[in-house]
Amino acid sequence: MRLEGKVAVVTGAASGIGAATAELFIKEGAKVVVADRNVDQAQTVASALGANALAVGVDVTVAEQIKHLIAATVGKFGGLDILVNNAGFGIRGSVVNTEEDDWDKVIDVNLKGVYLVSKYGIPELEKRGGGAVVNISSTAAVCGIPDRAAYVAAKGGVASLTRSMALDHAEKNIRVNSIAPGVIWSSYYEKMLKEVPDPEGFVNGLKARAPVNRMGTPHEIATMALFLASDESSFATGGFFTVDGGYTAR
Numbered sequence: 001m002r003l004e005g006k007v008a009v010v011t012g013a014a015s016g017i018g019a020a021t022a023e024l025f026i027k028e029g030a031k032v033v034v035a036d037r038n039v040d041q042a043q044t045v046a047s048a049l050g051a052n053a054l055a056v057g058v059d060v061t062v063a064e065q066i067k068h069l070i071a072a073t074v075g076k077f078g079g080l081d082i083l084v085n086n087a088g089f090g091i092r093g094s095v096v097n098t099e100e101d102d103w104d105k106v107i108d109v110n111l112k113g114v115y116l117v118s119k120y121g122i123p124e125l126e127k128r129g130g131g132a133v134v135n136i137s138s139t140a141a142v143c144g145i146p147d148r149a150a151y152v153a154a155k156g157g158v159a160s161l162t163r164s165m166a167l168d169h170a171e172k173n174i175r176v177n178s179i180a181p182g183v184i185w186s187s188y189y190e191k192m193l194k195e196v197p198d199p200e201g202f203v204n205g206l207k208a209r210a211p212v213n214r215m216g217t218p219h220e221i222a223t224m225a226l227f228l229a230s231d232e233s234s235f236a237t238g239g240f241f242t243v244d245g246g247y248t249a250r
Contacts, residue, residue, distance in 0.1 A: 001029030002230040007077040009033045009069065011060055011117060012087030014041035016186045017136065020218035021084055021225045026052055028226060031077045035060075035069055036087070060087045060113030063120075070120045080124035081131040082229045085114040085158075088136065089188075090151030103150045110154035114161060122169060130173025132229045135162045136221075137178040139244050159240050166238030175237040177228045182244025183207075185215045210245025 008025050012018040014036035022032045022045060031052045036042040039057030046055035054076050058069045073080050088110040091102055114135055125131030138155035145152055162178040169176060183189075183206050196202040207214050224243050227233050242248050 001027075002226065002232065003082070004029035006030045006081040006229075007033075007073065007079055008082035008084060008229065009035055009073055009080065009117070009121060010084040010086060011035045011058070011113065012136075013084075014038045014045055016188075017181065017184065017218045017221045017225075018084070018086040019045050020222040021086065022046075022053065023049060024219070024222040024226050025082075025229070026050070028230075030082070033069070033073045033076075060117055061108040063116055066116045066120050069117075070124060074124060079128050080121060081128050083117060083121045083125070083131075083133045084136070084225055084229070085117055085133070086136045087113050088154070090148055092147050093149060094147060095149045098150055106150035107154050107157075110151070111157040111161070114158055118165060122174060125174050126172050131175075132233075133165065133169075133174065133176040134225050134228045135159075135176070135178040136225075137162070137180045137240065139180045139182050139242060139248050141180060141240070143248060162240070163238045170237060175228075175233070177233070177236055177239040177241060179221060179224050179228070180240055180242045180244065180248070181216060181221050182242070182247045183209050183215045184218060184221060186218065189215075210247045211249065212245040214245065216243060216245060 008030050010018050010022045013022045013034040022034050025032050026049045034042045034046040034055045035058045037059050042055040046053040056069050056072050058065045135158050137158040140152045141156040141159040166176040193199050
């Protein structure tokens, strides 16, 4: 198995990409901490994954909670080898009509969260002689999305931070890469589907963003996370890996 003996923390792991990543990592031999602010749902996911999974409730914007997350991981599984910084969300709005508090929340969860989890997690990777960090960015980091200013800024920051982290920690045998998903079907879109006047047109529009004319699945992002977390990607660091059905190739 590709992650045999490894310990991973996956944030935002109660659903979507995070849950799919936790599940795949478990199948590949890892012990996984399912970290999410929705502790009940995190527990549901961890329980389904079995004894090699641990649920921890955490707000990635609060340093003390991150310290607890890392301590709980090491206490339960004896160390830490992999960080998957997946927690994130977006809101509608340009820089003109986005309220300052909303801007701060988006930046804090999507970007500051990567900083805090990495700040307290990377020293544990160093103790193991190295490891891997996988940051979930977005195609929005390079293409932009109308009416999503805060989210685009945050995910662009994640992509840039990834490159900086890769350089800072290469000597410690820690590889840092980012994944840029395209449109991935999720509960976010399920909720929107109930609100839009033309659900079929809405779905067709999402599919049409990619030349392959479909949306991706959380599992398809998880498989890239697995590659980047495993020794198979041992020469990859500082990379920005698009998994978007060809969206950014246009």
